[in-house]
Amino acid sequence: MTLEDTARRAVEAALATGASEAEAWAEQGTSRRIRVYEGEVESLSDAGGRGVGVRAFADGRSGYAYGTDLSEPAVTETAEAAVEAAEVADSDEFAGLPEQCGTTSVEGLASGDLSAWSTERKVELALAVERAARERPGVTQVENAVYSDAEGSIALANSKGFSAGYEATQAWAYASAFAGEGSELMTGLGVGLGRDPGVLDPEAIGGEAAERALALVGARQPPSRRCPVVLDAFVAASFIGFIGSMLSADAVQRGRSLFADREGDEIAAAVLALSDDATDPAGPSSSPFDGEGSPTRRTPLIEDGRLLTFLFDVRTARKAGRSTTANASRGSYRTPPSVGTSNLTVQPGSASLEGLFREAGDGLYVTEVAGLHSGVNPVSGTFSVGASGRLIENGEAASPVRELTIASDLVSMLLAVRALGAEARWVPFGGSVKAPPILIAEMSVSGS
Amino acid sequence: MSLVEPALAERVLERALARGGSFAELYAEARQGFSLSIDDSRVERPQGGRERGACLRVISGESSYYGHVDGLAEEDLLRVADSVAQGLREEARVPAALAAIERAPGHAIETPPDGVPAARKADLLRACDERARQAASEVTQAHIGYGESHRQVEVFNSDGRAAADDRTRVRLSAQVVARRDGRVETGTDTLGGHAGWELLEEDPEAVPERAARRALTLLDAVDAPTGRLPVVVGNGFGGVLLHEAVGHGLEADAVQKRASVYAGRLGEELAEPLVTAYDDGRRANDWGSDGIDDEGTPTQRTTIIENGRLVSYLYDVLRARKDGVHSTGNGRRESFRHLPVPRMTNTFFAPGEATPEELIEGVDRGLYAVSFGGGQVEPATGDFVFGVSEGYLIEGGKVTAPVRGATLVGNGVEALRAIDGIASDLEIATGYCGKAGQSVPAGVGQPHVRIRELTVGGTAS
Numbered sequence: 001m002t003l004e005d006t007a008r009r010a011v012e013a014a015l016a017t018g019a020s021e022a023e024a025w026a027e028q029g030t031s032r033r034i035r036v037y038e039g040e041v042e043s044l045s046d047a048g049g050r051g052v053g054v055r056a057f058a059d060g061r062s063g064y065a066y067g068t069d070l071s072e073p074a075v076t077e078t079a080e081a082a083v084e085a086a087e088v089a090d091s092d093e094f095a096g097l098p099e100q101c102g103t104t105s106v107e108g109l110a111s112g113d114l115s116a117w118s119t120e121r122k123v124e125l126a127l128a129v130e131r132a133a134r135e136r137p138g139v140t141q142v143e144n145a146v147y148s149d150a151e152g153s154i155a156l157a158n159s160k161g162f163s164a165g166y167e168a169t170q171a172w173a174y175a176s177a178f179a180g181e182g183s184e185l186m187t188g189l190g191v192g193l194g195r196d197p198g199v200l201d202p203e204a205i206g207g208e209a210a211e212r213a214l215a216l217v218g219a220r221q222p223p224s225r226r227c228p229v230v231l232d233a234f235v236a237a238s239f240i241g242f243i244g245s246m247l248s249a250d251a252v253q254r255g256r257s258l259f260a261d262r263e264g265d266e267i268a269a270a271v272l273a274l275s276d277d278a279t280d281p282a283g284p285s286s287s288p289f290d291g292e293g294s295p296t297r298r299t300p301l302i303e304d305g306r307l308l309t310f311l312f313d314v315r316t317a318r319k320a321g322r323s324t325t326a327n328a329s330r331g332s333y334r335t336p337p338s339v340g341t342s343n344l345t346v347q348p349g350s351a352s353l354e355g356l357f358r359e360a361g362d363g364l365y366v367t368e369v370a371g372l373h374s375g376v377n378p379v380s381g382t383f384s385v386g387a388s389g390r391l392i393e394n395g396e397a398a399s400p401v402r403e404l405t406i407a408s409d410l411v412s413m414l415l416a417v418r419a420l421g422a423e424a425r426w427v428p429f430g431g432s433v434k435a436p437p438i439l440i441a442e443m444s445v446s447g448s
Numbered sequence: 449m450s451l452v453e454p455a456l457a458e459r460v461l462e463r464a465l466a467r468g469g470s471f472a473e474l475y476a477e478a479r480q481g482f483s484l485s486i487d488d489s490r491v492e493r494p495q496g497g498r499e500r501g502a503c504l505r506v507i508s509g510e511s512s513y514y515g516h517v518d519g520l521a522e523e524d525l526l527r528v529a530d531s532v533a534q535g536l537r538e539e540a541r542v543p544a545a546l547a548a549i550e551r552a553p554g555h556a557i558e559t560p561p562d563g564v565p566a567a568r569k570a571d572l573l574r575a576c577d578e579r580a581r582q583a584a585s586e587v588t589q590a591h592i593g594y595g596e597s598h599r600q601v602e603v604f605n606s607d608g609r610a611a612a613d614d615r616t617r618v619r620l621s622a623q624v625v626a627r628r629d630g631r632v633e634t635g636t637d638t639l640g641g642h643a644g645w646e647l648l649e650e651d652p653e654a655v656p657e658r659a660a661r662r663a664l665t666l667l668d669a670v671d672a673p674t675g676r677l678p679v680v681v682g683n684g685f686g687g688v689l690l691h692e693a694v695g696h697g698l699e700a701d702a703v704q705k706r707a708s709v710y711a712g713r714l715g716e717e718l719a720e721p722l723v724t725a726y727d728d729g730r731r732a733n734d735w736g737s738d739g740i741d742d743e744g745t746p747t748q749r750t751t752i753i754e755n756g757r758l759v760s761y762l763y764d765v766l767r768a769r770k771d772g773v774h775s776t777g778n779g780r781r782e783s784f785r786h787l788p789v790p791r792m793t794n795t796f797f798a799p800g801e802a803t804p805e806e807l808i809e810g811v812d813r814g815l816y817a818v819s820f821g822g823g824q825v826e827p828a829t830g831d832f833v834f835g836v837s838e839g840y841l842i843e844g845g846k847v848t849a850p851v852r853g854a855t856l857v858g859n860g861v862e863a864l865r866a867i868d869g870i871a872s873d874l875e876i877a878t879g880y881c882g883k884a885g886q887s888v889p890a891g892v893g894q895p896h897v898r899i900r901e902l903t904v905g906g907t908a909s
Contacts, residue, residue, distance in 0.1 A: 040509075040510055042511060043511065043513070044513050045514045045515060045516075046514075046532065049516075062492075063494045064496075065495065065497065066497045067499065068498070068499045081498075084496075084566075085494035085495060085496050085566070089484075089494050090492065092490065141705070143707050183830070183859070185828045187828055224674060254488070255625060256625070334499075370832075374824075377634070377853070380631075380633075383853075384853050386833025404905075446674050448676075
């Protein structure tokens with residue numbers, strides 16, 4: 001039985017148990033992870049996963065159930081459990097399947113080269129990442145050097161007759177390097193990603209980890225002040241990822257977003273343009289259809305500083321009298337669809353990093369933030385987060401700093417964006433974001 | 449009844465060691481869960497799941513080879529054993545014969561939650577929602593979540609060990625939003641345990657009520673102060689500071705990689721003699737407790753700091769072998785999809801003699817940090833940052849105005865050394881701890897603790 005057959009079978013079983021509408025998401029995949037330490041394989045894993053998740057609707061109520069067993073009786077049981085779960089929910093007039101299901105053609109989600117790579121070659125790649133980091137003078141240790149990849153198939157079927165599937169591959173490598181010693185020990189992270197290991201550059205990944213750690217050696221706590229701040233691409237991506245989660249119509253409708261009632265408003269400087277794009281072939285979260293079968297698309301979110309739209313799935317769109325933006329996302333078969341970003345992309349500017357420093361004059365270059373998700377109030381947008389990086393003096397990067405906090409609120413920060421770097425990169429943590437470095441005109445920096 | 453028959457487990461271990469390795473382990477698990485929430489006074493997201501799977505690992509020298517599979521059928525297990533063995537190129541090794549399965553003495557579960565009708569769980573959420581909304585007219589939203597899980601775990605290894613555990617957990621969490629004059633604040637609270645439905649039978653509505661009180665308090669909050677100040681940290685969830693800033697640095701994987709500021713410091717005086725701390729995976733029905741850890745080692749109480757002296761790290765089997773010591777029962781994993789790593793269970797400061805009032809009386813100008821919104825630490829340096837979700841000014845020895853937007857920035861070693869008072873009101877709260885891509889239930893706790901001085905990053909200019 002193919003994966004699509006399994007999904008269709010689950011839909012039929014749910015309908016047979018009394019569901020008025022039903023949907024099933026089935027997946028099957030394998031993944032590998034290779035961790036090396038001091039020139040040896042520390043761990044090597046090979047994993048196989050499979051499962052099906054069923055969403056059942058009855059009398060306006062919806063329930064969800066999932067299971068790892070894809071045998072026919074077990075799939076039927078999972079479908080029945082979804083129908084049973086629906087019975088305790090309160091009815092929801094907006095719940096249901098999309099009016100229009102379909103797929104968008106997105107090329108290049110899967111690379112055939114992945115399976116051509118032997119385990120030995122992948123181990124070599126991980127070792128090369130570690131070597132590249134360790135070779136830099138001043139690096140005392142490489143804590144982690146990891147290669148990881150995954151290939152999987154997804155199938156979605158629903159009672160409106162939609163049935164489709166796709167395959168995707170992904171490969172990553174990252175390293176974290178240490179420089180300095182004792183209480184002066186600094187860490188740096190380097191990362192690379194693509195559809196297969198062939199596109200990963202071990203020199204660049206290991207080198208980045210080393211350089212980030214080395215740049216912080218000797219860091220001191222700076223004095224408190226208000227000044228221009230340059231966020232590097234990692235840090236900019238972290239903020240953008242958080243802002244993206246606040247643009248979910250679900251967060252807005254539940255009153256948990258500072259952007260509620262701000263649609264159409266000027267919420268950012270005119271230089272900032274942000275979109276959500278599930279059709280970018282390079283985007284780690286790209287796909288032909290979203291988690292409930294709507295064809296994917298690119299959705300501009302902020303242009304000329306204005307907030308154009310929120311991100312919708314079918315339910316939130318019905319509630320708002322709008323159309324879905326195909327942003328129903330699924331973590332896995334274990335979770336029902338919910339509104340989420342796909343790939344957030346910040347349009348790059350024209351400045352080099354050095355150009356941003358020159359424009360900042362005297363300020364702070366932030367290369368790491370800690371505690372972003374706990375440090376931001378999602379409703380008011382005020383935040384105060386731990387950070388480290390370098391001072392900017394006379395338009396150039398100067399001495400390293402740590403144990404400081406940067407504070408502002410998200411809208412003030414967006415409005416204070418003065419310039420963007422020309423070089424944007426994919427950052428895979430905290431969602432999938434492509435961002436350049438960003439210069440903020442002023443933020444409150446608190447240190448000693 | 450076993451998830452995996454011991455005879456099959458023996459064959460799987462033998463296949464796993466067919467191409468060498470000094471140790472092999474089969475971890476099998478059946479887990480089922482149910483969750484439900486209420487939002488906007490509407491019960492929603494009923495969700496059930498059933499998973500079965502296994503993780504197999506082989507250790508050779510310093511290397512771990514492992515695989516996991518969804519399913520516990522014979523063919524699933526043998527296939528994963530073969531695929532893991534493919535990583536090795538050595539002489540086959542014969543595993544020791546398995547002893548009889550040792551079933552861990554479980555934590556008392558009076559009412560298994562999966563036997564409670566889902567409709568009663570929905571009613572509980574409705575009652576919680578009502579209580580939150582009754583707290584004040586300013587309460588605009590309440591989100592209450594209920595979750596239960598039941599995990600059956602079996603561990604078989606090539607040393608002949610066979611152990612099993614049966615784990616039931618329930619958890620109720622509340623997030624309440626209050627609004628006044630355009631100002632919006634959120635308060636949270638949780639109640640959970642390695643326990644059955646009985647945990648939620650006595651006044652569960654107190655959970656959303658406390659969350660509502662927090663949100664309402666914050667409506668009156670002033671901007672947080674900035675600078676180096678004395679800080680009194682609240683009991684219960686305040687222990688997240690110990691968990692993050694000290695506990696992670698004592699986990700043996702970080703120590704052995706010298707990625708911990710506590711590496712090589714056993715026996716050192718790290719704090720005043722009044723400071724003692726434990727990791728205790730046995731405490732009856734606590735959130736982070738289990739019968740055995742996820743490598744089959746019985747859980748235990750481990751003294752980590754004794755009268756200010758660092759006395760033990762936290763070990764799993766692999767790291768314990770390397771240091772020539774015994775596992776402390778801290779080899780934990782999120783599920784059969786993960787490798788065990790050294791993790792805390794319930795970690796807390798031992799109670800002292802003082803009252804919370806006495807600790808506060810000694811502070812002329814400082815911060816009373818009752819609860820944290822979360823935190824992060826760099827184990828290599830001990831540097832940490834925490835968002836204070838409920839905090840107050842201390843002025844002239846008294847708790848005064850609530851503050852918002854405060855963060856604590858500092859270093860674990862320095863903060864530990866700066867503890868100059870511990871109260872007697874120990875309480876354990878429920879957290880989820882993330883490490884190595886895995887999330888496990890962890891109890892965090894402490895009595896009220898006073899830290900002489902910490903950097904407070906505030907919003908006040």
